[in-house]
Structures are given as C-alpha cells and as structure tokens.
Amino acid sequence: MAVQTTARFEGIVMFRKDYRERDQLVKFFTREFGKKMFYIRGARKRGFKLAAAILPFTRGTYVGLIRENGLCYLNAEKKLIQFEQINQDIERNAYITYILNLIDSAFADNQSIPVWFDMAANALTMINEGFDPEIISHIFELQLLPVFGVQQEWQQCVICQRNDLPLDYSESSGGMLCQNHWHLDPQRSHLDRRTIFYLQRLSSIQLQKIRSIKVRNETKIRLKTLIDTIYQDEVGLNLKSKHFIDTMDSWN
Template identity: 50%
Template sequence: MAEFSGIVVYRKDYRERDMLVKILTDRFGFKMFFIRGARKKGFRLSAAILPFTKATYIGTINDEGLSFISAVKDSSQYQTICQDIILNAYSAYILGLAEAAFNDNRPLNEWYIKIEKAISLINDGLDPAIVTNIIEIQLLGRFGVKPNLRDCVICHKSVGIYDFSESYGGLLCQNHWHLDSHRLQLDRRTIYFLRFFSQVDIMRLGSIRVKKDTKDKLRLTLNQIYNNDVGVNIKAKKFLDDIKKWPHIVLNDDR
C-alpha cells in the first residue's frame, strides 16, 4: 500500500458499476485507477473521485496497467473552479497540457507542485488566462521547444527592443530584425510579459494585471508557437477558443 496526494483530472464510466479515474499524483505522476463499485448509489469514496478534487489517497500502485484506491483522507474540492465553466476549462487545459508533456507513470517532481499551485491560484481568483500563459510558456521545454526569451539569439544583447522570431527560436533585437521578415511584429509590452512569464516563480506569484489587448496578443502568440512547434490538441483548449466566440458569455479573463 502507498500513501500519496493527488488531483482528480477526469473520470469515466467503466462496465456497469465501475469507473476509471485519472489522477495526477505527487509521487507517481499521472495514474489511471480502477474504482470498483464507483457508480453504485452511496459509494463511500464518491466525493473523493470527483474532478478537481484534491486528496490524500491510500492504494495499490502498479507500474503498468491500472492502479487501485482503498481509502481516502483529507479530501477537498476546488469549489470555485467546479462552479464556473470557464475556470473549469482553464484548469482542465492546464492538467491536459501537463498530461501531454509527461508520460503516464512518470513522477513530475517539481512540476506537480507547480501544477497544483496553478490550479489553486485559479481557484483563489487569480486571472486564469495569466496563470495558464505562465504554465504554457514554462512547459515548452518539456515538448522539446524552448525559445530563447532571455536575450537576442544572434548577439545576446539582453536590453533593448525585441521581436519574436519562430525561425530563429526566440528574440531578435532591433539590430537583427532584418534577418526575419516573418517575425511576429509584437509590441514591447507583449514581449515584456513573454519574458517575465518565462522566468516568474509561480509559487511566489501575487496579484497581476494585464490589459486585455496584451492578453489577446499573448494568446495569439502562444497559439502560434503551440500550433506550429508543439502540435498537441487538448480538448479543453478548443472549448476555450470556441467559447470566446459566444456573444452571451462574459469571460473572467476579459474583465
């Protein structure tokens, strides 16, 4: 038996009375658990296997195949996220992105702490778009894509005016803009936040405000990097993209 902490990512029905539950664990990474009898009325662990539940679990961990949970303690739910469809989608996207970046059954180490913190920040009211951007930028290295956002990729000048070049894999200072006619034409504020988000310690992140116009440009920039260089498709991300087109929805990140 092993004791471990975890966040429920999702669950799905299995057979007539059972469920499969994916949990991001602190010690074993993403694991799929077989929960016998989970669909029965009055199942004793039902509250602990709801999505966006954080708990300490006791169970049997198998290196391959399904694992099992026998007991739960210290269970709590991210209530704000559960009650808001937009916050739910941002959090699901972060978890889905982490799942794509790490193989199942592989410990995330410090990344478990970062992901847990990101979910907590969203639940506590921090701008979900900003928290998501930070995770997106800092996770790029896990996908083998790590743009140089420290200095100019050509001359390594670290102070000045920059633009982002996909071809060169990072920043170009103004002296080298002529090398890439297809650079992204980003304004100074967007470049500032790209650089800041790549280095900020999410564990120490406090209140942060970013203008909507800048957030929109950050979103377009990260979409381009992920679409062209990473190529992962996360269901929750598509939902977030689609819901922005719904005129009757007021998004938290647009306030």
C-alpha cells in the same frame, strides 16, 4: 512480475470515465508516482463511500495499491480539498481542464514530476481564488514548451545574446532578435514592449511567487495569438479543452 506497493500519496483527480456497468477509471496526477490510472470498483453505485474523493479536480491525500505499470486501486482518502469556485464556474473549469490536459500530453504516465504537481496544485488554488485563469494557462504553455521539445529563447537575442536593446520574437529564429538583427527576419512578430515583457516573465516566473495578476486585454490578445501559433506550428498539439476555450471566447 509487476512491482506493486500499498502507499500513501498526494493526488489531483485529472479526469474520470465510466467503465463497465458500475465502475470508473479515474486518472490521478500524483506527486510521488506521476500520472496513474485507477480502477474504482463500484464508483457509479449510489452511496459509494469514496464518491467525494474522485470528483474532478479534487486534491487530496490518499492510500492505494500502486502498480509500477497497469491499473492502480484506491483504498481510502485521508484529506480532501474541493475547489468550489472551479466546480461552479465554466471558465475556471475549462482552464483547469486545459492545464491538466497539457500536463497529461507533455509527460508519460508513471513518471514522477513533483515540480509540475506542485505547479498544478498552486494553479488549482489560485484559479479557485480568482486569479486570471488565462494568464495562468499561458504560464503552463510557455514553461511546458521545452518538455514538448520546443526550445525558445525569451530573455535575450538568439544571435548576439544582448538584452539591452528592443527585442522582438522571431519564429524562424526560435526566440528573440534584438533591434540590430531584426533584418534577419522580415516576418518577425512586431510585438510591443509590454507583450515582450510578459512573455519573458511568464516563461520563467514561479506560480507561488505571484501575488496579483493584472494584464491589459489587448496584451492578453497578443499573448494568446503568439502562443497559439507556436503550439499549432511547432508543437502540433490540438486538445479538445483548448478548442472549447476558443469557442467560449467567441461567446464574448
């Protein structure tokens, strides 16, 4: 017998898709219950009373019937936050879509992950306020790697654990090599110190502690190249939202 309860919850609308003639399936990232799919009856009808509550990327407090497994049902919204700049800007929209897709891919449904909910909520606010969405997406990419089963050592040499010598990234070694051990990987990344610095910071920093983001374009290119390589070679994740961002970059 399926367990179900009527509950108040915090949620972020991840995506929605049309279902049947007048309905929609809406996936919420909830703080209390993890990712849940909701069946919204009549969502496509004109004048639907909860239309604003199920717009993509809306954050709010909701009341609904929560099932342990299977579809849930939305009863009411109590408080909504809309992110106008994200909704109006294709770049911000693309990066938030990608971040939520990463979370959706990394975790199973129905798994409570409040730390990641709070990170996603902070990302929405920060990107809406104008923080660099690319760098914020890199924070998620780097910090989600262990969830995908890819353990990288960013802070010290994987061989001797020293962090007082110049470091460089080695894919074959699973992290950083200090200068004394560079000879172990002739194919190491040959990253500059600035890029190493940002890899170390972004892989460990808490979003809510960031007050500003200023990263040089050349450093952003190196970060993107390395992280893309890790996701292609070691995670094996290919998301349409990431492909769209890469296509969008080519416009520039």
